[in-house]
Amino acid sequence: MYDIDMFADEVEQLAQQAEQAEGAERVELLARAANLAIDPLRRIELLMLVANAAGRAAHQAVAPARRGENRAGNLSATYEQIGTAAGLSRDVVYRQHTHGAALSWPAARRGVHNGRTSCRETAPEGADARGETVK
Secondary structure (H helix, E strand, C coil): CCCHHHHHHHHHHHHHHHHHCCHHHHHHHHHHHHHHCCCHHHHHHHHHHHHHHHHHHHHHHHHHHHHCCCCHHHCCCCHHHHHHHHCCCHHHHHHHHHHCCCCCCCHHHHCCCCCCCCCCCCCCCCECCCCCECC
């Protein structure tokens, strides 16, 4: 059996270290903490922090890419190339980089549909739209 207290202590240590870190290092520490978290609510909290930190780290990585830092021939990356790497369109990358704090996928790409399902099935014969039997 796992020593739950030991895992909880390690999770909190990693989370505290992540508070002091930035960029990809913060993402890594939060991801490790989320992986070790046994409490599902704490895991959810940490995973949401991972998503936020990853978006911010990607946002921070755009500027060096645009300047050509650590790229072959020091060629600056275009918004099209950054968009391809991020799985976003060129225009979205530009807007999010110049007007936002993080890069993120749209809700539909993340599988979020405002609480509604995207598929609509017809109700079986003799049932109403909710699938309940009509008498």
